[in-house]
Amino acid sequence: MSRKPPERDVALAVQKLRVHYAKRGRLRFSSHRDFQRALERALRRAEVPMAYSAGFSPHPKISYANSAPTGVASEAEYVEIGVTKQCDPERMRIALDDALPAGLDVVDVVTAATPDFVNRLEASRWCFELPGVDVSTAQAAADAFLGHSEVIVERLMKNGIRKFDTREAVLSLTVSGESGVSGSQGSGAGDSYAILEVVTRHVTPSVRPDDLLAALRIAAHLVPPVPPRVTRLAQGPLIPGSTEIGDPFAPDRAALVSTN
Amino acid sequence: MAVTTSDTHVPGASVFDRLEALLPFVSKPIQYVGGELNAVQKPWDSVDVHWALMYPDAYEVGAPNQGVQILYEVINERADALAERTYAVWPDLEKLMREHQVPQFTVDSHRALGDFDVVGMSFSTELGYTNMLTAIDLAGVPVLAAERDDSHPIVVAGGHAAFNPETIAEFVDAAVMGDGEEAVLLITDIVRDWKNEGCPEGRVGLLRRLALTGVIYVPRFYDVEYLEDGRIKRIVPNEADIPWRVRKFTLMDLDSWPYPKAPLVPLAETVHERMSVEIFRGCTRGCRFCQAGMITRPVRERSITGIAEMVDNGLCKTGYEEVGLLSLSSADHTEIAEIAKGLADRYQGTETALSLPSTRVDAFNIDLANELSRNGRRSGLTFAPEGGSERMRKVINKQVTEEDLIRTVSAAYGAGWRQVKLYFMVGLPTETDEDVMQVAELAREVIKAGRAASGRRDIRCTVSIGGFVPKPHTPFQWAGQLNHEATDARLHKLRDAIRADREYGKSIGLRYHDGKPGIVEGLLSRGDRRVGRVILQAWRDGARFDGWSEHFSFDRWMNAAAVALADEPVDVDWFTTRERQQSEVLPWGHLDSGLDADWLWEDWQDSLSEVGVEDCRWTPCFDCGVCDQMETEIQVGPTGVVTLPMPTVRTTAVLAEIDA
Secondary structure, X not given: OOOOOOOXXXXXXXXXXXXXXXXXXHHHHOOHHHHXXXXXHHHHHOOOOEOEOOOOOOOEOEXXXXXXXXXXXXXXXXXXXXEOOOEOXXXXXXXXXXXXXXXXXXXXXXXXXXXXXXXXXXXXXXXXXXXXXXXXXXXXXXXXXXXXXXXXXXXXXXXXXXXXXXXXXXXXXXXXXXXXXXXXXXXXXXXXXXXXEEEEEOOOOOOOHHHHHHHHHHHHOOOOOOOOEEEXXXXXXXXXXXXXXXXXXXXXXXXXXXXX | OOOOOOOOOOOOOEOHHHHHOOHHHOOOHHHHOOOOEOOOOOOHHHOOEEEEEEEOOOHHHXXXXXXXXXXXXXXXXXXXXXXXEEEOOOHHHHHHHHHOOOOOEOOOOOEEHHHOOEXXXXXXXXXXXXXXXXXXXXXXXXXXXXXXXXXXXXXXXXXXXXXXXXXHOOOOOEEOOEOHHHHHHHHHHHHHHHHHOOOOOHHHHHHHHHHHOOOOEOHHHEEEEEOOOOOEEEEEEOOOOOOOOEEOEOOOOHHHOOOOOOOOEOOOOOOOOOEEEEOEEOOOOOOOOOHHHHHOOOOEEOOHHHHHHHHHHHHHHHOOOEEEEEOOOHHHOOOHHHHHHHHHHHOOOOOOEEEOOOXXXXXXXXXXXXXXXXXXXXXXXXXXXXXXXXXXXXXXXXXXXXXXXXXXXXXXXXOOOOEEEEEEEEOOOOOOHHHHHHHHHHHHHHHHHHHHHHOOOOOEEEEEEEEOOOOOOXXXXXXXXXXXXXXXXXXXXXXXXXXXXXXXHHHEEEEEOOOHHHHHHHHHHHOOOOHHHHHHHHHHOOOOOOOOOOOOOHHHHHHHHHHHOOOOOOOHHHHHOOOOOOOOEOOOOOEEOOOOHHHHHHHHHHHHOOOOOOOOOOOOOOOOOHHHHHOOOOEOOOOOOOOOOOOOOXXXXXXXXXXX
């Protein structure tokens, strides 16, 4: 005799909420799977009425958008959560932030009022802090990289090593920094401290921070003496005619205002 | 007590900045950063006594450990003490830490291990000993207790392996047997008073105060004398007033100790992705191989209401979706039926799953399992007959007949369970090849009964079989361990028999490990102080993570033993495969687990005569000695309470006003 999945009330999602969160400090070392577990537990602690899939092992209805790699901090991560009862976005933001460990911080929550959210995440702005690298060296490397029409890197993927271009995805690359400021990662790095800001378009395969560092090593022999600290500063739609990134929640806010 | 790796290090200061620079180069860095939900951080100078608690295995194994979580909370609840946790670092990080002089650190505030007053080591198994040495060494603390000075922490061992701490007597300053809750409170009091009095007589003064309690074992105050043939002549205190015997701790009234109240929820993936509630402590089934069952007597049950409150509170505080009801034999709780039904009713319709790790072989167990899986999938059930033949089960006092087992698995397959797991041991005292071959026979009968009961051919049975290691404070403490060649030969014979079976073989899975690690475990379990030299040598030769097959090297251990025991009349076989006589002084003879030595010997003799002994929870006392000597008693129900208290009333704060 075979057992059927138990009859249960599979309450449908009546509302979807989009959550903007940050991954900060030591929790930047959490992986995507680590975050998934932490979020699901936090949702239960916060008593968010999650919608579940049907079947023998029901899963909460949560969609994850392209998350930052393990080790990379982020100010701009997004998930979408289906709920079975109408929730207030601001109350949800407070309750969820409270239930998540410090370092996984909820920045904003909106009710999803528009489709195709993931496609709206067209580009990211990354910040690379390079202790021990001086500004002029970093500038020279940036210039060298931008001077190429193509910079090929290799990455180990599921089906072997793949080669791909990094140059075309880079929309802008700027260098700043301060001299005489101590690096935060130990005294061995010296006083120089360069900061790169890079805007990348989301392409397939995606160009990730590690790929950019590999590209700078290949194209411009830039080898930081200590591991750079990388942060995703923003993620969202490209503002036409610029390399600026817009607020991905703007269409949802606008739609809500018009229905009210 | 500060040991520093740099001149500028302030005791209790975080070393995270230096660690952080190494993390991009190691696997799963999240395991080293802490930040768990419900973790506690206290200012260093706000307390008198600083505890570091170590589970000497990888974070993924150590973080869920209930013992450490309980002690962590018990200590942190005190205003005058703090506790932080540390785990074994993997070899990739160890190498970098040595290169960059980053000390062993706690994951809570990333404080250097050497800064703490007390390092508590929790040993569930002896295979963590080499990881302890790595941690102490990385902390900049001498691995030999005799070489430590007043600036170093005292290292205290606990956990089941600490019931014979002689093999690590050279490395630890003290050892505690039994329940840790009251032990850590007592040690904290003693350390605090000693510090507040200005640390009179230094480190030795503190250790002497601990030893004088009679419940904390301090190896340095005991001398071991040997006979010419290598056996122990006697173990004697080397100072006046030091007690001859050291007693274990026994916690009574579990309901007043509802720990952990706020279980830690790690970010990193761990081996137990669920919350656990301990429903009772101790076991009196009397399985002769089982050290846990012998050393944790008497049975002390948590009440049905106490359990319900811990489940509700724990779920609120953690957000876990599964609760395990833990104990050595959970189905034996006197009110388990009411507990299972009450919890299943309460969480009906939620996504909360309940599990009962249990090995009891009877139909009642199936009713329980059905109750707890009302909502969920019926994938697999586990039973532990332990011995393949009827005769073997009498020797080990596992009172299960083949009819019991077949009736039970039929009920399971009939109720929709697809897979049954059976646990066995190989290498038990008096065992022959024939006894082990009975495992294959039993598995065939199980599949036959399962196909009949379910009407399907796709049901499965997995046989999991491990090598038996005789343990201290059990009736088998005198037994000779089976050598690894014979163990492997029996396992291969069993494997071939199952493979050759055309009718049932494909429905039977066999999982086993070779016999070599069991010999090292046996050496560390029943060894004496001379084995400490073997541990040190093996560690110097690179032994780490000995519980992990990819890190374990039998040859390294055997070579280390050959070197370290070269001048002794004893060797690995002497410690493992040799049967002991009643008159032999055992290395743990001065350590009192409450069990009467004569009772243990009689039970060993009964075992050889294949005579069983009942569970004293349901029958009159058999005079094992625990309740008398420890002035304790069995604490069991029934309480008569069948309805669970209502869960805490909570308001869901996230709903929109229209619905709230």
